[in-house]
Amino acid sequence: MRLRVLIFLSCIVLAGGVVRTDPGQTTSVPIHARVETLLSLFTPPALAAPPTPDLQLKLPLNPNSVRFAVIGDSGTGDLPQLQVAQEMEAYRQIVSFSFVIMLGDNIYGGDRPRDFARKFEEPYKPLLDAGVKFYASLGNHDNPDERLYKLFNMGGKRYYSFKKNDVAFFALDSTYMNPEQLNWVEEQLRNSTAAWKICYFHHPLYSDGKYHGPDLDLRSTLVPLFQKYGVNVVFSGHEHVYERLKPQNDIDYFVLGNSGELRYHNLRPSDQMQAGFDTDRDFMLVEIDADQLYFQTISRTGLTVDSGVLQRQSKSAGQEKTQN
């Protein structure tokens, strides 16, 4: 009888019936994604794949540098999210990053207390227990009231800023970029004296993802401000892939929307793409030391899929060096 139930459930999943897709969408889910979801249904968290034993660190770990991790579109509560979180914890023990920025879609689906537990508190428990702080931005799948959730450190605001040493972070709400928020962004950027200005929000201004693509109206609204006030780096999610773009108007853009969700083979490389990864989940480590920003993007299996160093742009003549 139990075997019959298992076979029945397997058929439903492989047919696409249990695989969560975006509401209102008719997304075609590849067969390997369905198999993965099926396996996750029967795999208790304790049996999740252990992190890679030999970590390949690409960051210099200079003293007094600012170190953080980046995740986007993470809040599925599924096994791959947990595996990414385990990989993050393995690296934290070496890198000692003290905070994580979240690029939105932090809690998919329902937002009951058990959703917060399953899609955030449990996967990242080792990080939370170690005192790592998470700074969230809101995605289109997030309840705006997440701004009040204590572990997201948003201070009750949908958009906010914070500073770590000489690095200023601006977490924006790209789902609702109204004139009030734009005025706030402009004032904050204008008044900031930080050496590095980093903006992060959910919807990408540039993207080679096939599913969504860039938000052109948002781009034409924000880019002039970013250029005028010397933003150095922009992180976004929404597109369930990883992409590093060539600098656009002297600003570096990253898309990372696959820390929980994934759209297999969804990148359509173009001239603006510098690096991309669309076959597994990942997260990013960043270290900023003086005029250098070192980055390393790591898959849930421990593979380094991209790494390099960005030189802080002198806004008169931006220079960038990368190494892979």
Added chain:
Amino acid sequence: MIKGVAAVAWVLAANSWLMTQSAPPPKSSNGISVNQDSLTIQDFSKRVDEYVKLRKRMEAGLPAPKSKSSSADLKQYQASLAQKISAERSQAKPGDIFTPAVSALFRKLIAMPFKSGHGSKIRASLRHAEPVRGLSPAINQQYPQTVALQSTPPTLLSDLPKLPAEIEYRIVGRELILLDSAAGLVVDLLPDALPAPQPGP
């Protein structure tokens, strides 16, 4: 005789036309002459303010949410607020805020940027922002937790009247809804607010 009648008719018509051209603009409640659109927006803002007053009354009896709440506190607060507001507004109906005059003005305001050179960018943004399909919003209905919020293009937001922080303009299909974000409640809705999609090539 006929020529005389025609001449009189022409003079009357011309006079009538001149009267309309030189008619003084309508006046606001404080007696200042303004254009009709301004009065319509004033009426819209007044109706929105009335909602916010009611909302504040309902909110007053609830423990204020803190910036460091637990997920259970958040859920409880949102459910309680939504319940109190919808009970108080049980008679609310579509058009209470989007009156016919307000609706006509909003459709005009929304159509303008679509017709400009910026229209293609707005359409692209709407397409790329996970358009909400298959949802029929209703007054006092809570926006479903499992349905993503489509982002509202910044250009549209810059052209529409400013709202208090408690309420947002959101898009569902071609409808524009007024959403109480903390309560997750649909306050009013405007059907066919967005221009129909352009036919593909």
